[in-house]
Amino acid sequence: MSHGPGKDRRGRGQPRPFFCATLWPPGASKTDVSHPSSFAIDLPAGLVQRAQRGEASAFEQIYRRFERPVFTLALRLTGQREEAQDVLQDTMLKLFDRIGEFRAEAPFWGWLRQIAVNESLMRLRKRNRQPATEDADEAELEGHDVMLPPAAADAALLGQALAKLPDATRSVLWLYHAEGYTHDEIAGLMGKTASFSKSQLARGTRRLRDLLRIDSEVHSHA
The missing domain is CATH 1.10.1740.10 (RNA polymerase sigma factor, region 2, helix turn helix motif)
Incomplete structure (x- = not known):
């Protein structure tokens, strides 16, 4: 069961489910959402x-x-x-x-x-392309679905869709879903508010879902 924005209980460095399929190393279970960031590399002692x-x-x-x-x-x-x-x-x-x-x-x-x-x-x-701070509409965020269609498992399609998003939106999506940052942490990094992060996540996820569906349909008919 997915938590809504601001309710995620995973620690930083643990990616959320919908980016996991594109980040998983060979042999890892795609249902194990506790797999850490791609940065979590064990270095030799010393x-x-x-x-x-x-x-x-x-x-x-x-x-x-x-x-x-x-x-x-x-x-x-x-x-x-x-x-x-x-x-x-x-x-x-x-x-x-x-x-x-x-x-x-x-x-x-x-x-x-x-x-x-x-x-x-x-x-x-x-x-100078980041939009002005936008406060999230709590009604808009309530029950927000972060799940994406199967096309999200295709790294190429995901990359193409992400590239079509505004800079700030893409950054929030990646930091939240792939790197496991919280909304408060993202707000601090971007000099914005937590509400800004939540609104970018909600709107960006919807837009990304639409883009993935379109790209998937085009790809399947190519």
Whole structure:
């Protein structure tokens, strides 16, 4: 049973069901909604400490392990491959410069993901394309359905549909569903309100559902 916006009880880093099919690693059960973010990578013992001591080989290993998750996150938030590549480079440069600040009080992957999210959202703010804050209509959100049609399991169709959404809407959808951020956390990241996040989620999910149905029908008749 799905919880409505603002009622989700999963912890951050645990994706909601409708994006899971496109994120699942081979062999994982698509019904296990507790599978963590694609950033949740276990690193060999001592690897971060070696990087903090300046070992180039340790940085190279970290880069190789997180290159794809960082690029995918940046692509979903910015909607542009060129910008996603820039975000990847900037994120890794910041990692190189700031790894000494990391303290093992939280997972390394969560710390790195936060850098990637901030870099992506900073680029969106520079575009000046985020809409003004919109408060959610509680009647609109009540009973809101986050389930999508089977086409959501097709990564290509999902990517095409996401690319057609406004920047802010796409960002909220991905941060909430794929990365497990709460509405309050998304609001803090985007400088908006929790109501803004909820309204973008509700309207964006409806729009994404429609786009997936259209793209699925076109694809099936191609």
